[in-house]
Amino acid sequence: MFPKEEKRTMLRKKAQCLIRMKNKVIALFAENSPAAHDIGHISRVVKWTRIIARSEYPQDEEIRFLSRMAGWPHDTGRTVSDENHWDYSGDILLDWFKEDSFLSSLSVQHKERILYAVVNHWNDEANDFPEAIILRDADKLDSFGEIGVKRLVEYHHGNEEKIMRGLRLHYQMKADLKTKTARSIMEQGNLFGPIKELQRNLLSSRIKKLKLT
Numbered sequence: 099m100f101p102k103e104e105k106r107t108m109l110r111k112k113a114q115c116l117i118r119m120k121n122k123v124i125a126l127f128a129e130n131s132p133a134a135h136d137i138g139h140i141s142r143v144v145k146w147t148r149i150i151a152r153s154e155y156p157q158d159e160e161i162r163f164l165s166r167m168a169g170w171p172h173d174t175g176r177t178v179s180d181e182n183h184w185d186y187s188g189d190i191l192l193d194w195f196k197e198d199s200f201l202s203s204l205s206v207q208h209k210e211r212i213l214y215a216v217v218n219h220w221n222d223e224a225n226d227f228p229e230a231i232i233l234r235d236a237d238k239l240d241s242f243g244e245i246g247v248k249r250l251v252e253y254h255h256g257n258e259e260k261i262m263r264g265l266r267l268h269y270q271m272k273a274d275l276k277t278k279t280a281r282s283i284m285e286q287g288n289l290f291g292p293i294k295e296l297q298r299n300l301l302s303s304r305i306k307k308l309k310l311t
C-alpha cells in the first residue's frame with residue numbers, strides 16, 4: 099500500500115472508531131440519563147476536547163483523535179453510580195474494547211491511553227499523556243458559564259447548601275485548568291462570571307443583621 103493510501107485508510111479507521119464510540123455512548127445515555135451529566139454534557143466536553151487539542155497540538159493528529167475518543171465515554175460510569183464513576187467508566191470501556199469489532203481493533207497503546215484519560219479524569223496529577231490533561235480541562239469548562247450554573251443547580255436538585263459547597267469547588271477547578279487554550283476560553287468568555295454572581299447572590303441572601311437594642 100502507498101503511504102498516502104495507508105494514511106487515508108488509517109484516518110478512515112479512526113473516523114469509524116469515533117462514530118462507533120459516539121453511538122455506543124448515545125445508546126447508553128438514552129436508557130439512563132444522569133442529572134447534569136447527560137448526553138448534552140458529553141457532547142459539549144467532546145467539542146471542547148476538539149477545540150483544545152486542535153489549538154494546543156495542531157500538528158498532532160493522534161492526540162486530537164485520542165482526546166475525542168476519551169471524551170465520549172468519560173462519564174458512562176455515572177449510569178452506574180456517581181461515586182467513583184470514573185472506575186465504572188473504565189469497566190464499561192474495557193468491555194467495549196473486547197466486544198466491539200471496531201473498538202477492539204485499536205492498538206493496545208491507544209486503548210491504554212484512552213483508558214488512562216478516562217479513569218483519571220478526576221485526578222489533576224495524572225499528566226502522563228496530553229489527552230488526559232485535555233479531557234480534564236474540557237470537562238471543567240462545562241462547569242462554568244450559564245450552563246455550569248444550570249448544571250450545578252440540577253445536580254444538587256436546588257439544595258442551596260450543597261450548591262454553595264459546589265461553588266467553592268469551582269475556584270479550585272478554575273485554578274487547576276492546565277492548558278493555555280482552556281484558560282483563555284475561560285477568560286475571553288467570562289465563564290467564571292455567572293459562577294461568581296450565583297455565589298454572591300446566595301451569600302448576600304444569607305447575611306444576618308443582628309440588633310441588640
Ligand SMILES: [Fe+2]
Pocket residue numbers: 172173183184219
Ligand atoms: Fe466525570
Ligand SMILES: [Fe+2]
Pocket residue numbers: 135139143172173237
Ligand atoms: Fe464530565
